[in-house]
């Protein structure tokens with residue numbers, strides 16, 4: 001890219017673009033803002049910064065890639081299996097028409113040389129997950145630990161490899177958003193130093209538009225989404241936002257190459273003015289690619305798009321819009337004015353109005369919240385009908401929890417939970433999910449046996465051996481996970497209700513407490529856990545990352561910290577039940593579902609009886625039923 005000034009310093013630099021006052025407003029006006037010196041010098045324009053640049057980076061065929069790296073197989077079609085269903089398909093296998101959710105038999109028919117890897121599983125009696133022959137859902141439990149670990153490494157590489165001041169937010173097990181606005185502005189000012197001062201002859205002082213930018217050369221920076229898909233030759237003069245995008249693209253290209261070289265995972269990225277567009281265009285041309293969506297290309301990119309493809313417009317809201325107006329594309333919806341939309345769908349529907357026009361003010365924010373809970377859950381293909389059958393599953397879940405907490409303690413040695421919670425979903429009892437909890441005692445070593453023994457006790461309290469039961473799911477969790485500080489005083493306060501052993505005082509007095517976030521927070525992704533990442537330190541509610549719904553605890557359940565933690569976990573589990581029921585309702589009765597938590601295909605949980613207040617406005621389009 002040229003870094004020379006478009007004009008010499010002696011000439012006036014202020015002949016920037018300015019829109020004549022009588023230009024009619026268009027749907028996409030926001031995409032072409034006038035950028036002035038004031039814009040450039042203001043540090044905290046936040047989500048409304050016209051030079052905002054956001055990237056979304058998504059790993060290609062992630063679970064399959066993890067297995068390829070683990071096995072050293074890079075040139076063969078490979079799939080990852082969970083029971084009989086494919087959950088990840090590498091790009092070589094995709095060429096054979098193999099897709100996720102396909103049954104393994106169908107995939108093998110298409111490609112007899114297919115390498116098939118079943119996800120690792122926990123097996124009763126084993127302390128660690130393994131790749132066993134013929135794992136069986138009746139005796140094994142899926143382990144995603146490898147993928148979680150690799151996900152943490154990847155996130156770390158984004159944080160280290162991107163310029164300082166980049167905000168990185170984990171979006172899923174293999175995706176992260178990056179806000180590069182601040183570092184890009186810094187680089188912009190370094191590369192074009194003539195922008196750092198308002199020229200003496202600038203007619204409007206700070207409010208003078210910037211001079212025209214250099215023409216950006218996009219070569220080596222990725223795929224540029226065309227301004228006019230019917231004629232890729234159509235181009236437009238570069239804007240300062242394009243320059244910002246190109247700088248962000250350089251950084252993204254570099255970090256993606258680093259990840260590929262160091263970890264072996266290829267990724268695809270989308271780079272655009274906001275989160276929703278970055279996410280949309282990340283899949284424009286996968287794999288191993290980054291796509292750049294210039295503002296000028298947004299109208300033609302969005303208009304023909306089926307609006308239900310847009311995140312959050314796929315569900316009830318999308319259906320309601322489609323039915324109300326009998327339309328399917330973004331262009332169809334542009335004729336609906338804001339008043340009408342708000343009358344029909346509530347005040348908050350302004351975000352739909354804006355998204356259709358390429359506007360999204362959602363922040364990229366690294367989750368500061370500690371993932372204070374850890375959950376291992378199993379949906380049982382063969383329900384438990386006698387209390388004694390529970391213990392084998394408790395051991396399996398205890399093995400997973402012990403491993404994960406010990407792994408997290410590898411980074412933060414003093415990490416310790418406050419409470420252990422056991423929960424069971426009994427489809428015969430009135431209350432479909434019940435939980436029992438106990439303060440977690442400090443023990444010298446956190447072993448499977450110790451966890452299982454505590455859980456066994458809870459199981460006895462939870463399950464009445466004489467009552468009829470049909471338990472289709474069991475979960476075991478730790479809540480209130482924190483780094484214990486050294487010194488008697490803090491440990492004493494920390495374990496208010498739990499016995500404190502002398503040994504606790506001897507344990508690593510000097511470790512880094514802040515690592516708790518990375519150790520616990522980065523590694524969550526099974527369905528139950530996925531919810532817990534939205535719990536903040538003092539929260540009495542959580543927002544589901546799948547449907548955006550907020551669930552809150554009643555005030556009576558938040559009197560103590562332990563109550564609050566356990567209550568929130570129970571709330572998550574309940575909410576997860578709803579998603580599980582939803583997933584199951586979409587599957588044929590004999591189909592094994594997608595994720596570990598969605599496994600009780602034959603035993604659909606009963607519909608919830610308890611009804612909450614009807615949501616109002618736009619919320620009703622995102623509510624459960």
Ligand code: DCP
Pocket residue numbers: 058059060061062063064087088089173174286287594595
């Ligand atoms: N996953 C899953 N079940 C799903 C979706 C995903 O178990 N319904 C797991 C397997 C995927 C990983 O999550 O490898 C990441 O999901 P992606 O949607 O990013 O899919 P991939 O990374 O596999 O493929 P792509 O290259 O399309 O991103």
Ligand code: MG
Pocket residue numbers: 058059060061062174
């Ligand atoms: Mg992916």
